[in-house]
Amino acid sequence: MSNDQEGLETLFDADIDREPVPRSQRLKRQFDLYVAAPCRVAMTDWRALVGTVIVAVFFLMGTLGVWLVDKPSSGDAPVLEPPFQNFDYILGTDTFGQPIGAQLIHATPDMFKMVIAGAVVSVGFAALVGVVSGFLRGTTVDTTLMSITDIIITIPGLPLVIVLVAIFQPESPYVIGVLLGLDNWPGLARTVRSQVLSIREESYVEASQIMGLSTGTILRRDVLAQLMPYITVNSALASRRIIFESVGLYFLGILPFTTFNWGVMMNIAYEGNALNRPDMYHFLTFPLLTIFLMSFGLVLFSQGMDSVFNVRLRARHASTIDDDGGHE
């Protein structure tokens, strides 16, 4: 019943002298809130800073690097050249005369494909199941989803992946990523669900419902926005896990050697008895270091994201909001 009352009319018709905010200023504000302020927060948090830099370097390796550095092949260079001797193959060469640096770089794109596929499957699926289940708490959908989750959570991931790999011999990095991501989602889905349940308890969600906002808006604005830090942090952690497992499986020789991979390099070096041959140390060390660095970067990145998503910190670093800090 929008019975237009007189008092209301006069109130809203009252002409207050307010200049409309120009569009450019609004855009500037949006930019400040969603881009500039988070960046400023990241600059103040060394974990976010270092993590982002490392992840960015790897990203450049996988994109620009591949384009700049030729794909290595056997006999490109002398065999087992030590590192830091020759500028063309600064990290030395392996037992087939392939430059190690170039191999590390060319292994990166497939690694990213694997990581992206795996993270999308594990975190995306977990978020979907967790949010749906949490939002429909107590319904048959919820109980069914959670029963399935409980079953899958118990099937040990690595042995299952090994069996699947042994049977199907996947070669595509996407497929491998998906397989590795599969065992990660149920645990996440459970936590996402319990987070959704506690978010639902917040008054502002109930208020949104009572104000008649659509379920989509509520999910997006009230639930997902609140879950974002959690999802981001877990994507980084899931990525790390996928790197660990895929490299491990390549290293064991369980995954087929069809591509450049840090694990494959380790396998060849390790099988070639690198541990006992000082002339091969670099062949084993650089892939190890690469994995370590990437994972270190991802963990730092995930921890740094905690503060980047912290609305209090962002508000403090936003230039379009004056924060006098005295309102506690």
Place this chain on the structure above:
Amino acid sequence: MSNTETIFEVRDLNVTFQMNRGQSRVVRDADIDVARNETLGIIGESGSGKSMLASSFLNAVVEPGVTTGEVTFYPEDGNPVSVLDLSDSELNRFRWEAVAMVFQGAMSSFNPVTKIRTHFRETLQDHNRDIPAGMDRARDLLESVYLDPERILDSYAHELSGGMKQRALIALSLVLEPDVLVLDEPTAALDLLMQRSIVTLLRELQAEYDLTLVFITHDLPLLTKLADRIAVMYAFNIVEIGTTDDLLYNASHPYTRALLDTTPDLNVPVDEMDIIEGSKPDPVDQIPGCSYHPRCPLADDHCRSEEPAMMTVRNTQESACFYYNQAADAVPISAAPSHSPTTDTATDGGDR
């Protein structure tokens, strides 16, 4: 205090916190005496520093707060104890044996994974008390707060309602027979009915166990039902202190009067209820002069430049206002009866 024995003496008490934007002084130069077996009420808005004042009675201001000044405890027999100078082990003995404290977060004051019984036992044990005798006392105490002792002792905190937990905590606070019980907003999170019930129980407990009570709250009506004397805190300092009747019928600080006037009262016509204009003071950027001057109708240049010290209004009442004589006219209280039933006769520590 004239003719009653002092149990606590606080002098020049300051509590400061180091913050990013400067030093925050949350208690400033507070002086206060607590008489043995009295109930002293401390009233103030949230953020007025009253909880910090209360914590300093046990030298328990949370880190990184720094407490300076003198807090002296006078035991019934024995030498005065300088509370702020106690070593860690002395402090451990002093706490709960001489002074116990029930504070705001009582809802979660119990270890969630052990039974209430364990809380009593470990307290007795760590203070080297006889456990069977102590547990008998615990049962008596629980009964005197209207709880079923065996049921409560065998419960975990999450199985009890808020009011039950708070009463169990009061019983726990008395198990070592302390002389003083400090209560910091012990009823803030409870229903009014439970609040008033607890206040009634506290009066009974005080009489039964010869307690001195220090009761901190923002709820003035509740406090008047319990306290013998009331100290009013505004902006991190005590601005007025007097017997309950002194304050109710003869308040002489404009803030106290404004507070009385804004307190909802079932007997006051609603149209006469008022609000205090202006905003709360800031603990970092403290203003010169009287801290209440921006909100005070009596404020003049004197108030803006010089901070008033405590002035004696009568022998039981002091007020930190230059114009305490004029406060009654400047800030009328709509609810107050035209004359006080006790002012003429009240010349010492209250009405009992």
Place this chain on the structure above:
Amino acid sequence: MSGNYFVKRVGQAVLTFFATVTLTFVLYQMMPGGPAEALRNVILQQQMGSGNTIDPARIEQLVAQYTNLESDAPIYVQYYQYMSSVFLEQDLGESLYENTAVTTLLADRIPWSMLISVYAMVIGYTGSIVLGAVMAFKEKSRFDSVSSVVVIGLNSTPYYVAGILFIFFFSIRNEFFPTGGRVGLGVEAGFNVAFMQSIAHHAALPILSMSVLGLGAALTMRGNSVRVLGEDYLRVAELRGLRNSRIATQYVGRNAVLPMYTQFMIGIAGVLSSSVIVEQIFSYPGVGMLVYEAIQVRNYPVLMGSLIVFTLVTVVAILIADLTYGFIDPRISAGGDNE
């Protein structure tokens, strides 16, 4: 703890296990060409050297013997037979290479893998809990920030990389520990000191490298402790003049460790899974090695059997965790949804 909850949880565990066994059956069926075809290829390869031709009926017979599947029977009959042999006869089929039942092979190896897994978890978690607690106690100190970086660093080292480094430094550079095996040559098996010592000596490095897996718990413990340190009940405990030792153990310790209990039990299962990689590095003959060897020659019955056994261990660990959690944390009432 109500009986109903017990029944419900056990029922759920059995259902989960049932689902996994079904999954292995499905996996057999999903093999390229079905189980018979896949196995035939393996068997043919195996027989190639001997020059014998082998008739199809014999292969059917062998497939049935190895996998408990009669590939010409209707699928539901196959399913029934497969399930009943697993559940009723505890028969997981037979290894393709040794004439040994898969159950026997696994039963031989499981104790060794459990040994290193459980110790790795216990050592990793104990270290983490102590470290995390100290970090929380010295929150924001130099020690805290340095330890955080160290823990993140260790956490970024895959356990197999840790294993390689350990071998390099402690077996090859300095011969403190053997590079492989589970017991020294010529040590007489049995309940004697030399044998026990040899076992410990051989297990030390695998345990150490797998314990890296538990280290992430240090940060969890730190977070939990910091949270508990800010709780009201901790402040009240201090006001009550309780002894510091009691506050540290009964208040901070207990409340901070409790939430990690379930994580720990599930962790054991996770560590056991990782043994596939670790045991290979250390040539430690446990289930992991068995699985690794089975993959090399496509010994499917052993692979499937291992998967079933791994699941069984996980199911049991989680079941124990759930059933006992109610005893150690009174807040989780029986039947409660512990989210």
Place this chain on the structure above:
Amino acid sequence: MGASDPMLSMDGVSVEFTNGGGPLDIFGESETVRAVSDVSLDLGEQETLTLIGESGCGKSTLGKTAIGAQKPTSGTVRYRGQDIWKAKRNAGDVSISFDEIRHSLQIIHQDPGSALNPNQRILTSLMLPLKKWYPDLGREEREERIHTLFERVGMSPPGDYLNRYPHQLSGGETQRAVLVRALLLNPDLILADEAISALDVSLRVEMMDLMLELQDIFQTSYLFISHDLSNARYIAEKSGGRIAVMYLGEIVEIGTVEEIVENPQHPYTKALQWATANLYEDDAEAEFPLRKIDVPDPTDLPAGCHFHPRCPKAREVCRQQHPERVHANGDKENYARCFRADENHEYWDSPEITDE
């Protein structure tokens, strides 16, 4: 819809909650709590009704049922004659759509800390519902309305507040922003669920005054929930509304301010009054008005009058019979559920309960 229909009417409303036990949970034991039990209430245009009672008495649940945010287990809730839940299901002859009902009944929550999405600026939180219900308004006009109302509730200049995040506002400012959010939809009823309890004493009167001022402009009804009789009385007296006292899911007494504050019939109302300490009333020595301090277990309600275990005036008959509504003053709407309100009841001849 008939002209005489009240704006909102609840008839025989009960709400039950069942603990534990999902649909697939065969073994789980379940406990049923009757949060609201057979409540009938009418609320007219621009009327203010105040609900008071202890925590856990079901006042919040009743409030949420009234605004259609909680489905009753039995009974009907009608908005201008239209059954809300039938409108939702689109069953029968729907004269008012659920959408319209939805935006006519609004809420203000207790906790300022969680009333607004912490990740959104205040402006965003206020724009979303406006956008939803007034799609034909332009962005400028929507902002204009918000700014106007912010000025009106004393948050000036509005831009300063609107661009902030909720954590940057004080409790009082947040509650005012939430009030604005509710009013922007121009609702017919606002449920104020302990909306002032979390505020400092000195801010409560201010907030209540503001709510009442805006009531005149927006012609809104309020369902005002409080556990504090003095606040209830303030708002009821200033708005000329009624006060309803709830105990364990039931309305045990309802009446005007005079009836409830000056001359309460029900011993429970008297206990609440005792609990509401007055400054200038020396009732310090007043008798304890309860026999037991704690509320009984709501899953296992006492037989007879639910209040009898705590009631100092309870007699044998209170153990056996559940009191019906007694309209003491011949008033048709106001009543007390207590035998004592009925001068001719057998209660007066019943023996007193000796303490168990």
